[in-house]
Amino acid sequence: MTKEQLPVHLPVLDLAQPVEMSFLSSLSRACHEWGFFYVTNHGVPDDIFSTICSLSKAIFSLPPELKLKLGPDSGIKSYTPRFIASPYFESLLVSGSDFYSSAKASSDELGCEHLSDLCDLLQEYGTRMTVVAKKVIEVLLKVLGNEFEVKFTEPEFSHCHGYLRLINYASPEMVTEKEVEGLGMHTDMSCISIVCQDESGGLQMRSNEGNWLNVEPRKGYLVVNIGDLMQAWSNGRLRSAEHRVVLRRPVNRHSLAFFWCFEDEKVILAPDEVVGKGNVRLYRPFLCCKYLRFRESNEEGKFEKIAYTVNDFARVNIQH
Numbered sequence: 001m002t003k004e005q006l007p008v009h010l011p012v013l014d015l016a017q018p019v020e021m022s023f024l025s026s027l028s029r030a031c032h033e034w035g036f037f038y039v040t041n042h043g044v045p046d047d048i049f050s051t052i053c054s055l056s057k058a059i060f061s062l063p064p065e066l067k068l069k070l071g072p073d074s075g076i077k078s079y080t081p082r083f084i085a086s087p088y089f090e091s092l093l094v095s096g097s098d099f100y101s102s103a104k105a106s107s108d109e110l111g112c113e114h115l116s117d118l119c120d121l122l123q124e125y126g127t128r129m130t131v132v133a134k135k136v137i138e139v140l141l142k143v144l145g146n147e148f149e150v151k152f153t154e155p156e157f158s159h160c161h162g163y164l165r166l167i168n169y170a171s172p173e174m175v176t177e178k179e180v181e182g183l184g185m186h187t188d189m190s191c192i193s194i195v196c197q198d199e200s201g202g203l204q205m206r207s208n209e210g211n212w213l214n215v216e217p218r219k220g221y222l223v224v225n226i227g228d229l230m231q232a233w234s235n236g237r238l239r240s241a242e243h244r245v246v247l248r249r250p251v252n253r254h255s256l257a258f259f260w261c262f263e264d265e266k267v268i269l270a271p272d273e274v275v276g277k278g279n280v281r282l283y284r285p286f287l288c289c290k291y292l293r294f295r296e297s298n299e300e301g302k303f304e305k306i307a308y309t310v311n312d313f314a315r316v317n318i319q320h
């Protein structure tokens with residue numbers, strides 16, 4: 001497997017414009033090949049991400065033993081400390097749709113009652129992301145053709161829910177190699193994920209040939225990647241991309257990821273029309289929460305090397 005860095009031009013979905021047919025075909029190619037694209041005119045104010053990151057320092061800079069009150073072994077379970085995903089990665093989970101209350105429960109537990117501005121902003125960010133995610137899902141259904149956005153948005157996607165993960169990557173102290181892995185290769189368990197990374201960059205997607213390509217941060221743009229649930233629901237027509245985060249410079253990196261997921265009790269099964277006449281159904285039907293549990297049980301303690309995806313869980317006739 002080679003690891004060269006190549007520039008790649010991902011399409012940009014402009015949410016303020018009607019979607020043109022010519023754009024749909026380039027989006028379709030990107031979703032099939034990469035599972036990544038950008039979105040712009042998304043309605044999320046430019047400075048909200050940086051303000052959330054700077055306010056969240058009040059939490060991430062607390063002593064480790066205090067942060068452990070939030071998990072992973074406490075009742076709240078919103079905090080992932082370092083040395084689970086990687087030596088650099090720590091994160092705080094904020095559940096929707098009441099993002100405010102979820103964030104407030106964590107900050108109160110830590111004795112940071114003064115962080116109500118952060119909680120307000122997370123509520124605003126989560127609410128706006130929810131709107132973006134719904135629009136993006138409609139566009140993805142359009143990509144699949146046959147007016148599926150009219151047919152399937154409501155019956156299949158109306159009970160989706162979102163959650164946020166605020167991530168703080170510690171600065172690699174002594175970078176002797178060119179780069180270090182801040183978050184190892186994985187696929188997301190979501191339908192789609194929408195990521196905002198700071199200007200230090202480092203998010204990378206993996207090509208089918210095993211090359212790592214940078215997904216550069218671009219001002220005013222959010223990054224969308226397709227997750228495992230959408231890959232299964234679309235019978236593999238939309239690719240859940242393998243991705244990772246590398247830390248290149250001795251800086252503290254921040255990102256904010258929004259995950260849009262099916263409800264726990266949903267049975268995920270690609271509709272016959274999505275599979276298409278004459279095509280093989282690639283995934284057996286499965287209960288969403290069972291897949292999430294499968295991933296969690298396999299990831300425990302070894303998040304840095306995530307070997308399991310929905311292909312291991314539900315793909316029929318796996319070809320090696």
Ligand SMILES: O=C(O)CCC(=O)C(=O)O
Pocket residue numbers: 165167183188195196197203243245254255256257
């Ligand atoms: O930090 C990032 O840019 C991406 C994080 C990510 O891939 C994840 O949390 O699943």
Ligand SMILES: [Fe+2]
Pocket residue numbers: 186187188193243
């Ligand atoms: Fe991810």
